[in-house]
Amino acid sequence: MTPDGPPTLDDVARAAGVSRSTASRAINGGLRVSPEAQAAVDDAVARLGYSPNRAARSLVTRRTDSIALVMPEPDERIFTDPFLAATLRGVSAGLAGTDLQLVLLLARPGERPGHMARYLGSGHVDGVIVTSHHRGDRLEPELAGGPLPAVFVGRPFEDDGLRWVDVDNVDGGRLATRRLLERGCRRIATITGPLDMTSGVDRLSGWRAEMRAAGLPDDAVVEGDFTIAGGTEATQRLLDEHPDVDAIFAASDLMAEGALRALAARGLSVPGDVAVVGFDDLGVAASTTPRLTTLRNPAVEMVNAATSTLLALLAGEDVSPEPQVFEVELVEGASA
Template sequence: MASDSTRPRQATIHDVAAAAGLSRGTVSRVINGEPYVSPAAKAAVESAIIEVGYVPNTAARNLKTRRSGAVALIVHEPHSLFLEDPNIGAIVLGTNSVLSDADYQLVTLVVDSNRDSERVADYLRGGFVDGVIIISARAQDPIGRAATGMKIPAVFVGHPPGLADIVYVGIDNVSAARTITERLLATGRKRVGMIASALDRDSGQDRLAGFREALGERFDPDLVVEYPFYSYDSGLAGMRELLARDPGIDGVFAASDAIAAAAIDVLRAHGKAVPQEVGVVGFDDSAWALRSQPQLSTVHQPAMTLGQEAARLVLQQIAGDEIDTAGVILQTEITWRESA
């Protein structure tokens, strides 16, 4: 290991000024992106930075501006589901694209346990990020309450139950679920069940509500099974349970594409043809929808745009702009394929 005497000296702003032949003040204005610097001076400073290998002291700048230059993206899902769910990936990419354009760093944090919740809440209190975007927040969510209690700029993807007057971006899950269930019924299905998930958050509750509205008096609570996550494993267990309750079931609304894809696999294993004997529809229009055989009829939700809008809203708050807490609702549409 190199000693302090042998370790290469880090270039300073004085070195940049000397190499550029300009004052330290001019160099500082260029580095901090301030106005009133000539194009020639800007070019000279940029060339000198490369020449001397100068790296800005971000920590010192953050102390001066009281900004970290980072935004946290908090995902409330098990680690395995974080990797499995294409929607989460699309939201992350959308968020990062907007933050990157604004020269902000995205910090992704996965909450998989109560211990994670406590750790992440402490992290937010430490001032390491300027804002936070929260995905999949649950009812009585400690992270959401911590963020709103600290008055840190925060945006929720979805509207968690129990939190009022928050900034959020989402979709109309009730309307979307109702519409695709009605279309499934229009194919002549008589015994339609649902594999419901995530009933501790708004998306799961609203998709079940939309399904129930579509069925009206035909709604049978015995044909609804509930599981905690939008996962393939939930679909496997849920479809087996539905078949055990009613072997003559001829239609299934799955609360996510991963669940729907698993349901089709179970139906095939039980010798039931999709869609000839059982029609199946999902929700998300994710990679699962195209992976499934047959491909899924599903609700297309704009996952990447959700991330982009969330990032824009948190940046507006960081800048001090006033934000309407009525929420931003993005449009969905039905993508109809062979599974129904």
């Protein structure tokens, strides 16, 4: 602090014995600055307690020092969906120790397709992590091949050179169905996730592949929305349309909890009358009665990988374009 207030760039330049422009370049990246001048400016900054103006710095570096976490979902989902909540916490924790600020972008009712993509392409952030994306968001085609570093948590519909991390959702669907087959169930239904999301498509594909391999019908399918209410409604439809169902694979634990509620309302026991398997193991499964058998979704590991990849891209490192796919794990409960 100088007698007249916080130190200015001119104060730093005088203390370092360099020009104002040299001091600015040294503070904002060291371009075309000699090692001696850089050291003098660094020392002056430390002695004076100078804090650079972030707005002025961005004009020099073309950096905003912020990244976006894009969740194209209504804001109430952030507080009720354990996967989205875990993603938000994980990205925030992954930025600890950096100067990067986190900008959270959520869907708004009636938002025009492509609105988020246009915002991201306007230079407001240095990079982006996208999760829970839908086909109609137009995020994939807008980000593919563009200058903005981007990492998707969840397989994109079209690869197009996009970097992404995900769990093996197809194998998860197969493992869940195989567990129900091993129990002796033969009329196994599924409540899918939204089919405009690759997680919904892939978990359905795994269920269908295992059912066909067992020579069993695969017609008992209802699309859900990854919510408890959606799981309850979907189960009611399944029981009305397929009263002989003896097992349900729900593509999320929230929907599986909804299924348990609908089955109890019909006077059906779990797993005696209908066995149930969920997907996620992010806290919901441990609180249901009976405790859900589920598939572990390694959300923390995926988010860590996505954040590390984005930071490496921002640092200019050579990052492999190959996707990072994590294995799924069956977690035994009492519902199957």
